Amino acid sequence: MSDAAMTKQAGMDVAIQIIGMHKWYGDFHVLKDINLTVERGERIVVCGPSGSGKSTMIRCINRLEEHQQGQIIVDGIELTNDVKKIDEIRREVGMVFQHFNLFPHLTVLKNCTLAPIWVRKTPKKEAEATAMKFLERVKIPEQAMKYPGQLSGGQQQRVAIARSLCMNPRIMLFDEPTSALDPEMISEVLDTMISLAEEGMTMICVTHEMGFAKTVADRVIFMDAGEIIEQAPPAEFFENPQSDRTKLFLSQILHNA
Amino acid sequence: MAIVKTERHPDLPPPTSQTGVIGWMRENLFSSPLNIVLTLVAGYVSWVALSSLISYAFIDANFAGTTREDCTGSGACWVFIKMRFGQIMYGFYPEEERWRVDVGYVLVAIGLFFVLSDVVKDKKWPAIYLFGFVPVACYILFSGGYFGLEHVETAQWGGLFLTLVLASVSIFVSLPLGIVLALGRRSSMPVVRMICVGFIEFVRGVPLITVLFMASVMLPLFLPEGVNFDKLVRALVGMSLFASAYMAEVVRGGLQAIPKGQMEAAKSLGLGYWQAMGFIILPQALKISIPSIVNTFIGLFKDTTLVLIIGLLDLLSIVKSGTTDKEWIGMAQEGYIFVAAVFFVFCFGMSRYSIWLENKLHTGHKR
Numbered sequence: 001m002s003d004a005a006m007t008k009q010a011g012m013d014v015a016i017q018i019i020g021m022h023k024w025y026g027d028f029h030v031l032k033d034i035n036l037t038v039e040r041g042e043r044i045v046v047c048g049p050s051g052s053g054k055s056t057m058i059r060c061i062n063r064l065e066e067h068q069q070g071q072i073i074v075d076g077i078e079l080t081n082d083v084k085k086i087d088e089i090r091r092e093v094g095m096v097f098q099h100f101n102l103f104p105h106l107t108v109l110k111n112c113t114l115a116p117i118w119v120r121k122t123p124k125k126e127a128e129a130t131a132m133k134f135l136e137r138v139k140i141p142e143q144a145m146k147y148p149g150q151l152s153g154g155q156q157q158r159v160a161i162a163r164s165l166c167m168n169p170r171i172m173l174f175d176e177p178t179s180a181l182d183p184e185m186i187s188e189v190l191d192t193m194i195s196l197a198e199e200g201m202t203m204i205c206v207t208h209e210m211g212f213a214k215t216v217a218d219r220v221i222f223m224d225a226g227e228i229i230e231q232a233p234p235a236e237f238f239e240n241p242q243s244d245r246t247k248l249f250l251s252q253i254l255h256n257a
Numbered sequence: 258m259a260i261v262k263t264e265r266h267p268d269l270p271p272p273t274s275q276t277g278v279i280g281w282m283r284e285n286l287f288s289s290p291l292n293i294v295l296t297l298v299a300g301y302v303s304w305v306a307l308s309s310l311i312s313y314a315f316i317d318a319n320f321a322g323t324t325r326e327d328c329t330g331s332g333a334c335w336v337f338i339k340m341r342f343g344q345i346m347y348g349f350y351p352e353e354e355r356w357r358v359d360v361g362y363v364l365v366a367i368g369l370f371f372v373l374s375d376v377v378k379d380k381k382w383p384a385i386y387l388f389g390f391v392p393v394a395c396y397i398l399f400s401g402g403y404f405g406l407e408h409v410e411t412a413q414w415g416g417l418f419l420t421l422v423l424a425s426v427s428i429f430v431s432l433p434l435g436i437v438l439a440l441g442r443r444s445s446m447p448v449v450r451m452i453c454v455g456f457i458e459f460v461r462g463v464p465l466i467t468v469l470f471m472a473s474v475m476l477p478l479f480l481p482e483g484v485n486f487d488k489l490v491r492a493l494v495g496m497s498l499f500a501s502a503y504m505a506e507v508v509r510g511g512l513q514a515i516p517k518g519q520m521e522a523a524k525s526l527g528l529g530y531w532q533a534m535g536f537i538i539l540p541q542a543l544k545i546s547i548p549s550i551v552n553t554f555i556g557l558f559k560d561t562t563l564v565l566i567i568g569l570l571d572l573l574s575i576v577k578s579g580t581t582d583k584e585w586i587g588m589a590q591e592g593y594i595f596v597a598a599v600f601f602v603f604c605f606g607m608s609r610y611s612i613w614l615e616n617k618l619h620t621g622h623k624r
Contacts (some may be wrong), residue, residue: 087527093525097521097522103536103541105540115527118536119532149620
């Protein structure tokens with residue numbers, strides 16, 4: 001608890017704090033004693049073998065998954081069963097999914113304006129202007145009137161990023177944003193994410209793109225079997241991994257790269 | 258050796274044997290000796306059947322005259338339908354009041370046109386008109402008792418008019434109620450879920466005839482003395498609840514087909530449960546359920562004929578009772594063909610509309 005007290009004093013600089021968090025799926029212990037503090041403006045890359053609980057962990061941050069023990073404090077608000085607090089946190093935390101999850105029955109523009117209009121009560125005109133601004137930032141304003149099904153994977157993922165940004169989130173979560181993309185489309189999505197990082201967005205990104213981790217991350221977190229095994233700045237993490245599991249993982253993925 | 262193309266190959270049209278009428282016929286009708294034989298046999302059979310039907314119903318049929326003695330031709334005697342047309346359309350609704358039914362039809366038709374067609378983009382006002390104003394206006398028009406309109410007992414309602422009232426009320430009630438039941442069945446609240454599952458399984462477990470019997474015969478036994486609902490209202494409640502249970506299962510199928518990611522994306526944007534359902538999940542779920550929803554509607558439309566057994570005179574029963582009239586004995590064939598044709602027109606219309614709607618709502622994400 002002394003950790004929590006300290007961060008309260010540190011005040012506004014902490015964006016996310018996870019303290020002693022555990023999660024089970026039925027009898028299966030997926031997340032074990034997760035402790036993580038993310039400062040405002042920090043860019044964190046989470047990596048690890050599949051099934052290690054990376055996605056589950058970041059999905060706990062906006063309550064798409066429920067944790068059973070420990071504390072998650074986002075933006076000073078503790079996640080509990082209180083629906084109002086959950087909604088409050090979800091408004092501030094954007095999320096980008098592996099499979100984009102765009103709304104296929106709405107145009108790109110409506111995908112981007114729906115939540116601002118109905119959740120933030122932004123006037124329609126203003127929401128559309130904001131949406132166009134972000135669609136320009138992800139370099140696809142000309143697709144605004146199309147439906148998601150008419151776009152390529154890379155374009156869809158960029159729309160998904162724009163859609164999240166339209167809510168003006170203070171924190172962005174990326175759940176393997178490039179894993180479902182064809183190789184030639186990965187860089188366009190990564191470029192968007194890099195430019196976002198350069199603007200100082202607080203980001204937690206689950207990814208296997210080690211190049212991205214090296215260029216952008218302030219810290220790399222390695223997870224295995226539901227635990228955070230190691231965390232270090234990228235240079236140190238890649239040059240001088242401490243644990244055997246990290247070494248094994250790095251040798252496996254860098255061998256292919 | 259390396260092959261390097263220096264110029265791009267232009268796009269060419271496909272060979273003519275693959276396209277157009279000839280290509281289609283070659284592929285679908287005459288692709289093998291067996292297919293050629295089958296095509297010829299099927300063609301012959303349908304020509305025989307159709308030509309005799311056409312000569313019976315049109316060429317040799319009798320249209321002129323007022324009694325069965327006027328039917329001298331060998332074909333159908335449509336004079337029967339013509340003479341009883343008023344009754345077939347309106348039942349025993351007083352003749353001088355039938356304009357009220359027609360006005361109701363026009364009101365509904367205007368509403369349906371604007372809600373279902375593509376003419377207006379914003380469906381807010383047409384929907385308010387059709388689902389808010391029209392039901393009240395039709396109730397006042399049909400039943401009377403207000404604004405100097407003479408009260409017409411529902412016992413006098415009949416024919417196609419009654420069929421349409423039964424079908425449209427149960428359709429309009431069953432869709433929203435079915436959606437609510439389907440959402441309830443997937444709810445995380447155990448009590449809500451149990452109530453919905455219980456209702457759906459109970460209603461689906463009994464035949465519609467039983468429900469109608471219950472509504473018309475049993476219900477009055479349970480109600481206190483003096484409390485009595487109109488027989489038509491009881492039939493309407495029975496049919497609507499019955500149809501809702503089926504609709505709930507259809508909608509549930511649609512809901513289950515929507516990937517979990519859609520709800521997650523909606524939640525992660527901060528949308529609440531009802532917003533996510535209303536804007537994201539239901540529009541997609543209902544869209545993919547259109548064929549099954551319309552299928553249920555069509556089934557329901559035809560099931561309205563079962564009200565015959567509780568003594569309501571819908572289109573089928575009024576024609577049937579017409580054929581027992583001693584003036585017109587032996588006219589059952591004409592009567593039933595006419596009823597079948599009327600039902601076909603409505604059901605086929607619904608079917609075509611659903612296909613048009615599916616195409617319109619297609620946004621290119623499903624191949």
